[in-house]
Amino acid sequence: MIVALLLLIPFITALALMFLRPTQQAKNVALISTLASLGVVLFAWSAYTGGTVIHYNMDWVPSWGLRFVMGYDGVGLLMLILTAMVFPFIIAAGYGEKLQHPSLVNALLLFTQTFLFGVFLAQNTLLFYIFYELSLIPVFFFLLYWGGEHRRAITVKFFIYTLLGGLSLLFGIIYCLGQGEGFNGDFATIGSLNIPTSVQIWLFWVLFLAFAIKLPIFPFHSWQPDTYAMAPLQGTMVLGAVMLKMGLYGIIKIVLPIVPQGVVHWQETVILLALIGAIYGGIIAFRQSDLKRLIAFSSLSHVGLLCAGLFAWNSYGVSGSLYQAFAHALLVVCMLYISGAMKERVGSSEMGAMGGLKVRTPRLAALFLLVLANAVALPLTQSFVGEWLMFAGLWQVNGGLALAAVSTIVLGAIYMLFAYQRVMLGPDKWALEMTDATTRDHFVLVPLIAITLFLGVYPGPILELVDVPVQQLLSSLSLN
Amino acid sequence: MEQGIITAIRVVPLEHYLVLCFLLFSIGVAGVVFRRNTIIILMCLELMFNSVNLLLTAFSAYHSDPRAQVFVFFIMLVAAAEVTVGLAILVMMKRNVDSVDVNQLNRLKG
C-alpha cells in the first residue's frame, strides 16, 4: 500500500497537472501532493520496526528470472524520508519563481519525485536502474526549457555525461546477471554472487562510474557547476538535494555488495579522489562571484566528504555519510533558497550586486546565518554529527586522509563567511528598496532550520534508522 | 477442408512449390530493392506476400494441418490493409513531390 501510494500520488498528480493545466492552482496542487507523500512516508517511518519491508514481489520478466520487488530497509527509508521531506520545500520555493507554464514545471517535478521514490523503493538492480534513468528525463526537460543562459549546450552535456555513466552501470548489471544461477537481480540475492577478485577490480569502476558522475566526485564533476548555475532554482534543488543522493544510495546498494573486493582494492584511491574534490571544491568556492555557482562548488566539497566517509567502510564512516546525506539535502535546499531569495530582490545571483543587504533584510540575514552555521558544521547542527562520524571513520582508514578531510572545515569557514560578508555585511552600497523575509521565506526556511537544529541536538531517530542496516551490510560483507 | 483440393495440391510435388515460391519471393525482393517506382514496389510486396501464402497453403496440405491456412487469411487481411495505407501514401506523395520515385524521399539523409 505504501509503495503504491508513494508512486501513485505524485504520478497521478503529475499527469493531472500535465493534461488539465490548472495554471493558477498548479503550485498548490503540487504542494498538497508532496505533503501527502510526506505524510505517507512519515507513516511508513512510524510503522517501521527494522529489517527489509517488502511490499511487492512478483514475476516481472519470468524468462530472465527477473522479479518486480519493491520495498525498503532503513537506508532506503532514510532516503524516502529525505526525498519526501525536501520536495514540499522545493515546490514551495517555486512560488517565488515566475516560470512559464507552472503546471508543466510542477508536473515535471512530481514526475521526478515519482521516479526518485521508485529508485529508493526498488529492491532489484535492474528496476533500480530503470528508475535511476527515468528520473533523469523530467529533469532533462526542465533544464532544457526553463534553464538560464546556454541551457541547451549545458543540459545536453549533463545528459550525455550522466547517461554515459548510466550505460556503464547497465552493462555492469547485465554482466552480473550473466553470472551464475543464484543472482536474479534482486538485492536480496546479491549475496550469492561470487565474482572473482580480478574481475571485481575492473567491474568496480564499471558500476561505480555512474555514481561517481552522479554524485559527482572529482574528476567527474565538471558537469555540475555549470548545470547548477544555469538550472532554474528548483532544478538545482532537485539535483543537489535528492538526485545526488541516488548516487550515494546506489553505492551502498549496488557497488558495495556486488564488488566488495573491488571496493577494498580501490578504497584509498576513491577516498583520495573524493577528498581531492572536497578540497578542490572548497578552495574554488572561495573566489566564486556567483552565489549559485559558489553553492555548486560547496556542494562538490560536501559531497566529496560524503563519498570519502562512505568508502571509509566502517560503521562510523557509513552512518556518518548517510546522516550527512540527510543534512546536506536540507542544507542545499536552504542555501539555494536563500540564493533565490536574494536573486528575487537584487535581480541577479552575482554577489557583486549585493553587499550590505543586512540593513535592508535583517531577518533574512539572520536566517542565512543559521543556515551558514549548518553549512560550516557547527556543533548542535545536523552537519556536525555527520562530519564528526565521518572523521572518526576516516581516521580508522588512514590518519593522513582524516587530516585532509578535517582540513575542509577550515575551507568551508573561509568561503561561507566570505560569501556571507559579500551578501549581507558591509555598507549598504546599492541602497535598493527591498522587502525583508516574507511569510513564504519563513515558511520554507524556518522549518528546515528547525529540523536541522533538532536533528543536531537529537540525532537519535535518524542514526537508529541507519545503524542496523549499516551493521548488517558491514558484517555480511566481512563474511565474504 | 475439402479432401479434393488437398489431393489436387498434393499432385504437384512439394519441391516444386518450394522452388516456385522462392522464385516469386526473390522476384518480389528484387523488385522492392531495385525498382524506384513506388507502385511497382507495392506490387512486389504483394508478390512476396503471395509467395508466402502459397507456400503456407502447400505445407498445410502436405502436413494436413489447417492452422497454416488461418495465417494465410490473416496475411491477406494485413496485406489489404497495408495496400490501403500504401496507396494513400502514394497519393500523398504524388501530390507533394509530384513523383512516385522513392528516391525522391531522401530527407532522412544524415
Add this chain to the structure above:
Amino acid sequence: MRTDLLTILVPVLPLVGAIILASLRRKLSANVAGGLATALIASSFVASVVLFMGFEASTGGRTVHMLDWISVGGMDIPLALRIDALSLTMMLIVTGIGSLIHLYSIGYMHEDERAPTFFAQLNLFSFAMLMLVMGSNFLITFIGWEGVGLCSYLLIGFWYKTPEYNYAARKAFVMNRIGDVGMVLAMVLLFERFGTLEYASIMDMATGGMNDPLMIAATLFLFIGATGKSAQLPLFTWLPDAMAGPTPVSALIHAATMVTAGIFLIVRSSVLFESAPFTKDIILWIGTATALIAASIGLFQNDIKKVLAYSTVSQLGYMFVALGMGAYSAAMFHVTTHAFFKALLFLGAGSVIHALGGEQDIRRMGGLKGSIKITFITFFVGTIAISGLPLMSGFFSKDLIMAYGFQHSPVLFGLLLFGALLTTFYMFRLLFLVFYGTYRGKAHPHESPLTMTIPLMVLAVLSVIGGLLNLPHLFGGHEPMKHFLETAADAIRYEHLGLSATTEWTLMGITTVLVFTTIAMAYGRFAKRATLEGAEADMPFLKRLIAQRWRLDELYAALFERPYGWISAHLFTTVERHVMVPVMNGVGAAALAMGGVVRKLQTGNTSFHLLAMLCGMIVFLLITLMSN
C-alpha cells in the same frame, strides 16, 4: 535531583535569554533587553554559587546526563554536564564576570539601536562558554568551543557596516578553525584510543605509558586547538584585530573567558599531557615566545584596546608557560586573576572610550584622571594588579609562575621576568598617557553611568584581593585553589614548588625592585608628555619592526592569504576551465565523432535502406543456421 536541575539551568538560562532576545529583538528596548540578559546570566551565577556551596570536593565530581547525543555503532557520546572543581571554578568566572560585563553593557550599549541583538549574542556566548567548561566529554566541550567561536565572530563583526570589522571577524573565525582542525583530530585520536571521550573515563584509563607516540600526537593536536582559541603563536594575530568588537565583548570574550578556553582544555586533559613531556616542552617554549613577542608589540601600540589585546596575548603566554611546566593550578590561578584585572582594564578602557565619545587613540587622550575619577582609580588598580605590584592579585599569580620558571631553569625565569617588566612598562605607559599629562583630544570627557562604574568597582576589589584565592604558604595561606582543583585533576596533586623560602623571597625582591624601577622609567618618559613621538618611519629598524607588530600580519598575508586567493581563482580559471571541462566535453565530442562516422550510412535512399535491411536479415539467418 535538585542539583541536577540546577546544573542544567546554568547553561540553559542564558540560552533561553538568547532565544527570547533574538526573537523579540525588534520589540524590546535596549534597557529591557539588557536587563533581561543580565538577570539571566546573574541567575546562572547564583545557580553556580549554590552548586559551589553544595559541592563536596572530596567526591571528585558528578556527571549530569541530559540526553543521548551521538550513539551509533560502538560510539556513545551523551549530552552530559560535569560538575567538579575545575568546571565550577570556570563557571564562577564565566557567570560572575559575565554578569558584571552584561551589566556594564547596559550602559555601554544603550544608544546602539541593535542593543537587543547584542545582548542576545552575549547571552548565546555565555551559553556556549558554559557548555565548554561544563561538558563532560570532549565533544560537549567542542560544542562550546565552536559556539564561542561563532559568537566571537558575530560580536567582533557586530558593527557590520564597516568592512574592516567584518574582515577581523572572519579572520578570528578562520584562525580559530585552523586550531579546531587540531582539536577534532585530537578527539578522533583519543576516541580511537580509549573508545570514549568522557573526561572521567579517560582520566581513569590514561595512566603510565610515557612518550607514547599516540599520546604525543593527541596532546599536540589538542595544543594546536588551544593555540587557535587562546591566541598563541603562530595563531595569535586574530586577537588584536578582534578589538573591532564592542569593548564589553573584548572584555568578556577576548580577555576573561573565551581565550582561556585553551588553558582550560589542557588542564582538563592534564593527565594526557603528563604522559607527553615532549608536548609540554613545546607548550613551554611557545608560551614563552608568545609572551615576549606580544609584550614587545604592546610597547608601541597607540590604540588603547590594542595595547590591552597584546597584553592579553602575552598573559596567556604566561599561562601556557605554567602549563608547559606542569603547574596547572598556577595556570588556573593566573586565569582567574587575569580574568579579574583584564576584564577591569578592558571595561575601564571602554569607559574611557565612552567618556571620549568613541576615541581610542591614546595620542589624543591624556590628563583624564581629574575628569573621570572612578574610571581612573579602577584603571589604576587594574594596572598595578597586572604589573604585579606586591599583594595585588597579579603579584601572587605571576610570581607563582615565575617561581616555577626559576625551578625549571633560571634562563626561563630571566625571560619571564623580562616579559613581566615589559608588561609593567607598557601598562604604565598606557596609564600615564591616558590619565596623566595634559589632555590632547577635543571631545568633552564625562564620567560613565552607574551601570558601568559598578562593575568597575567590583572588579577592582577583586583584582586587589584575588590573590587570597590561592594565597601561598609564604604569606601564611595554604593555597586553597590548588587544593580545590586537585580533586578534579590528579596531575595537580603532583605539582610541587620545591624552592626554599629564601630563594622565593629573593626572587620576589628582585622582581619587585625591577618593577618599581620600570614604573619610574615609564613615569619619567610618559607622565608629563603633551605630545607623542612621531611617525614610525623615523624609528630605527628594530623598533619599527616591533611597532609594525613584527610584520606578522603582512607575513601571513603574503604566505597564506594572497596565495590562497590566487590558487582559488586560478584553479577555477585554469584547471577547471581548461582541464576538467574539456575532459567532460571529450565525452560529447567522442559521441559526435562516432555519429559522424555512422551517419554516412543514412543515405536517405529508400532502396539502399531496404537492401541493407535485406542483407541484415540474411546475416541473421545465416548466424541462426550456423549456430544450429
